[in-house]
Amino acid sequence: MSDISIDEGDWIAIYFSNNRKYIVQVRKNKFLHTNEGTIDLSNLIGIRYGSKGITNIGEEFTITRPSIIDMYDVFRRVTQVIYPKDASQIVVLAGIGPGSRVVEAGTGSGFLTALLAFYVRPSGRVYSYEIREDVQKVAMENIEKIGLTPYVTFKRKDVRKQIDEENIDAVIFDLPDPWNALINAWNSLKNGGRLVCFLPTINQVEKVVTEMMYRGFLKIETKEILERAYKVKKGETRPETIGVIHTGYIVCGIKP
Amino acid sequence: MSDISIDEGDWIAIYFSNNRKYIVQVRKNKFLHTNEGTIDLSNLIGIRYGSKGITNIGEEFTITRPSIIDMYDVFRRVTQVIYPKDASQIVVLAGIGPGSRVVEAGTGSGFLTALLAFYVRPSGRVYSYEIREDVQKVAMENIEKIGLTPYVTFKRKDVRKQIDEENIDAVIFDLPDPWNALINAWNSLKNGGRLVCFLPTINQVEKVVTEMMYRGFLKIETKEILERAYKVKKGETRPETIGVIHTGYIVCGIKP
Amino acid sequence: MSDISIDEGDWIAIYFSNNRKYIVQVRKNKFLHTNEGTIDLSNLIGIRYGSKGITNIGEEFTITRPSIIDMYDVFRRVTQVIYPKDASQIVVLAGIGPGSRVVEAGTGSGFLTALLAFYVRPSGRVYSYEIREDVQKVAMENIEKIGLTPYVTFKRKDVRKQIDEENIDAVIFDLPDPWNALINAWNSLKNGGRLVCFLPTINQVEKVVTEMMYRGFLKIETKEILERAYKVKKGETRPETIGVIHTGYIVCGIKP
Amino acid sequence: MSDISIDEGDWIAIYFSNNRKYIVQVRKNKFLHTNEGTIDLSNLIGIRYGSKGITNIGEEFTITRPSIIDMYDVFRRVTQVIYPKDASQIVVLAGIGPGSRVVEAGTGSGFLTALLAFYVRPSGRVYSYEIREDVQKVAMENIEKIGLTPYVTFKRKDVRKQIDEENIDAVIFDLPDPWNALINAWNSLKNGGRLVCFLPTINQVEKVVTEMMYRGFLKIETKEILERAYKVKKGETRPETIGVIHTGYIVCGIKP
Numbered sequence A, B, C, D: 001m002s003d004i005s006i007d008e009g010d011w012i013a014i015y016f017s018n019n020r021k022y023i024v025q026v027r028k029n030k031f032l033h034t035n036e037g038t039i040d041l042s043n044l045i046g047i048r049y050g051s052k053g054i055t056n057i058g059e060e061f062t063i064t065r066p067s068i069i070d071m072y073d074v075f076r077r078v079t080q081v082i083y084p085k086d087a088s089q090i091v092v093l094a095g096i097g098p099g100s101r102v103v104e105a106g107t108g109s110g111f112l113t114a115l116l117a118f119y120v121r122p123s124g125r126v127y128s129y130e131i132r133e134d135v136q137k138v139a140m141e142n143i144e145k146i147g148l149t150p151y152v153t154f155k156r157k158d159v160r161k162q163i164d165e166e167n168i169d170a171v172i173f174d175l176p177d178p179w180n181a182l183i184n185a186w187n188s189l190k191n192g193g194r195l196v197c198f199l200p201t202i203n204q205v206e207k208v209v210t211e212m213m214y215r216g217f218l219k220i221e222t223k224e225i226l227e228r229a230y231k232v233k234k235g236e237t238r239p240e241t242i243g244v245i246h247t248g249y250i251v252c253g254i255k256p
Helices: A068-073 A084-095 A111-120 A133-145 A176-190 A204-215 B068-074 B084-093 B113-121 B133-145 B178-188 B204-217 C068-074 C083-091 C111-120 C133-145 C180-186 C201-216 D069-073 D084-093 D111-118 D131-145 D178-188 D202-216
Strands: A010-014 A021-025 A031-034 A036-041 A050-055 A059-063 A099-105 A125-129 A152-155 A170-172 A190-199 A219-232 A242-244 A249-254 B011-016 B021-024 B031-034 B035-039 B053-054 B060-064 B101-105 B123-128 B152-155 B168-173 B188-198 B218-231 B242-243 B249-252 C012-016 C019-026 C033-034 C036-038 C050-052 C062-066 C103-104 C127-131 C150-156 C168-173 C187-200 C218-231 C243-244 C251-253 D011-016 D021-025 D033-036 D039-040 D053-055 D060-064 D101-105 D126-130 D153-155 D168-173 D190-197 D216-229 D241-242 D250-255
Touching: A010 A031, A010 D241, A021 A031, A050 D250, A068 A111, A068 A133, A084 A111, A084 A219, A084 B068, A084 B084, A099 A111, A099 A176, A099 D190, A111 A133, A125 B031, A133 A152, A170 A176, A190 A204, A190 B060, A190 B188, A204 A249, A204 B035, A204 B123, A204 D202, A219 A242, A249 B021, B011 B031, B011 B204, B021 B031, B021 B068, B031 C187, B035 C168, B060 B242, B060 D178, B068 B113, B084 D178, B101 B113, B101 B178, B113 B123, B133 B168, B133 D033, B152 C062, B152 D011, B168 B178, B178 B188, B178 B204, B178 C218, B188 B204, B188 D126, B204 B218, B204 B249, B204 C201, B218 B242, B249 C127, C012 C033, C019 C033, C019 C068, C033 C050, C036 D241, C068 D053, C068 D084, C083 C111, C083 C218, C083 C251, C083 D069, C083 D084, C103 C111, C103 D178, C111 C127, C111 C251, C133 C150, C150 C187, C168 C180, C168 D131, C180 C187, C180 C201, C187 C201, C187 D060, C201 C218, C201 C251, C218 C243, C218 D069, D011 D033, D039 D069, D069 D111, D069 D131, D084 D216, D084 D250, D111 D126, D111 D131, D131 D153, D153 D241, D178 D190, D202 D216, D202 D250, D216 D241
Parallel strands: A099 A125, A099 A170, A125 A152, A170 A190, B101 B123, B101 B168, B123 B152, B168 B188, C103 C127, C103 C168, C127 C150, C168 C187, D101 D126, D101 D168, D126 D153, D168 D190
Antiparallel strands: A010 A021, A010 A059, A031 A036, A050 A059, A190 A249, A219 A249, A219 B218, A242 C243, B011 B021, B011 B060, B031 B035, B053 B060, B188 B249, B218 B249, B242 D241, C012 C019, C012 C062, C033 C036, C050 C062, C187 C251, C218 C251, C218 D216, D011 D021, D011 D060, D033 D039, D053 D060, D190 D250, D216 D250
């Protein structure tokens, strides 16, 4: 992957001035058909990121490298996926950064896996557990699409039975019953390591917090992140009318 | 800074089983006085992270390495500081990760600077602009405390007049009048780069969005992140009664 | 309208045990067709409220008198209608109760008119201004449906030009430009009377608050009422996923 | 209580142009001491509502009749009191209006009692149950202050043991264990009558909803009302920084 010119196999973002964006993988003899016209992707190989082009009907576009958030547009979804508002919060709460070694379960469609892999680069690693083979396969393909495979170890194992890694910086559970994997998380974490659970119902929160306290986790916090989008226009600014009002609760604790 | 044993000069986190946490810098002949008793910090030099100790009155504690979020406890504050809920969102929205080159203004007390530096490690860099010398000095001290100085270039310059860097991945403005620095942000950003502005009033949002549209930024989004903390206790679970209900709005756009 | 038995012309609520509710006006030779079967409404005339019946396919139902909130199901809508969460707040903030004399503009579909009329009974009165004849006609029919016509004076006049009434307890504006009617509201209100404006954008809020301060209104407050609905089920309790996140802002002030 | 001139014993609202408000009972030989100077209340007896006066240091004030919401300033508090945002919602959800017959428990400091009494006037009635004599005494004094005693029957009885009234329009429970009084509420309510419970924890919500479903209540809804206050100033408009983020959940159901 060259940093300045487009290679075959690169995923690219194509922007039109009307705010439309397309994320696509460049292949020889592949065409992108849009409302703004058709683009022959073969022609893009070798040109520089940031270049402009025009479609067959004369619409101008700009090519950029996709951001990590653009994965939300290109990933195939086979499970409920975590929202950016929650994913970003989990990463920071868990203290995850370059070099971190993280255990995650379940992998699901791999959205959180991707974000974790993005942040632990280049020297860290994500150990992502998933029990369903079909789901894991989709996640692997998704992670491959954005070039983050080198930072992820996929495991088809049940964290409720075993976590192989030790001295881990953070454990992230997006599981229906994280309490059944608490002892494994505890043993896997280093001192000062963080456990973060993401849970849709308040009953799950109550159960896992109770168990985490019993197990000895400290600084246990429960929070919910709400996002409000605005329609901004001169003289007519207001929040969006309809939106997501609940995704899940985030529980975080420290192994002392 | 050894990765496994405590050196003089290290910042450490000391946890007691009652959930109290202390963040302190280890120095010879320095004592930490707490409600749980006194700790002679000289004695901690050379011991391993994760070790346990007892205070002069017999209370047991555990020593861990502080996380990036612990900086909120040790940083000196001379300006309004950005909350983790907003900072984490900004980092992810801006697509900032290991290797990113980021321009930030103003530096303020350096909280966002620290988080940005933490995430661009080891090969990226934060160029942080601040016009007030006294404020910049505090930020420099704060960043030094947590060992992130190698990843930050502090500049005492006005981004409204000039941004020196080019081909930047993201520009983050926590300024009262970001519209006055928009052209400099545009010129500094690479194609596909993100501009993120953090603004307390809706009037500022309206003004900067209008100007960003005029300037040619695409995919302009405005959002507000709200955090709700919960008191979780078996059979008595409820949200906290009082809390922060507003910090600021986040505006994000892409240079195509 | 008898208080205990159903008369022809009464609006009734029919409840099935599956939580379905139907609001219908009783007429001779009229049939209600539902998923739970058909009901011959002629047969309901003269029976007591609270009675049970069965449909032609054997489903049992209970008949009750509709509540004021049920009007949301039976009113014809020709304009954006105010939500119960906002309407109830406006009524209480404005100090409106039995005996109050209230000016309202515009009438719209008559939802707020209905609630106001319901609360000022039996000795108060609502003076409801609307400039569009077609809209006013629908509101009149809606108000008639629930028997509140005796408490409302409909006016097809522009409050920006004139408000006829004096010594009014409260003025409620659901108008795009309430600032153009402020002087008329002031002159119409008694001392200690309340003006309440309902506005979708923050720009309108800023403009009307500025003008209200200039005009001499005191205790000016601006608030937004957010409602969060929950799915409650043993062991699976959580907020609804999608919902309304914005309707409008409520501005209230007192004429001293 | 004359409607136009001030009598001894009246509660009045005194407004200064700086937005300060004082609620006080007029008595002979009583003085009100404020930051804006002293007012001899004897002098106000017999003058008209809406009149202006000046303090001993020359500050002008206006006298108005207090609104129902002003009770929040004059009521003595011996229990947690219900907020206007919740109280107004409860009144409307329960379908309470002029003429309604309402059972309420517990009385507490009487804030909700006052609002209910205000709305059922002149022909309705509030039956307010409280088991603690000291609490009930304060509520009685509070209700007397604003002249609503004629519409309230205070009962020192336990609704979990018995509710005396039948054919009631609405039952409002602000109790820690409403499920223990559900059968009495059911028997007391008329067909189509509403039960509304106000509860601080989600566990109580889950328990009462489960029991209400079992008991046969229909259209059971659970909602939370959140209020966001704004600081509105030309060019500097933003929500308040700190606020109440949780009071309680409102559960409503209908007896079919």
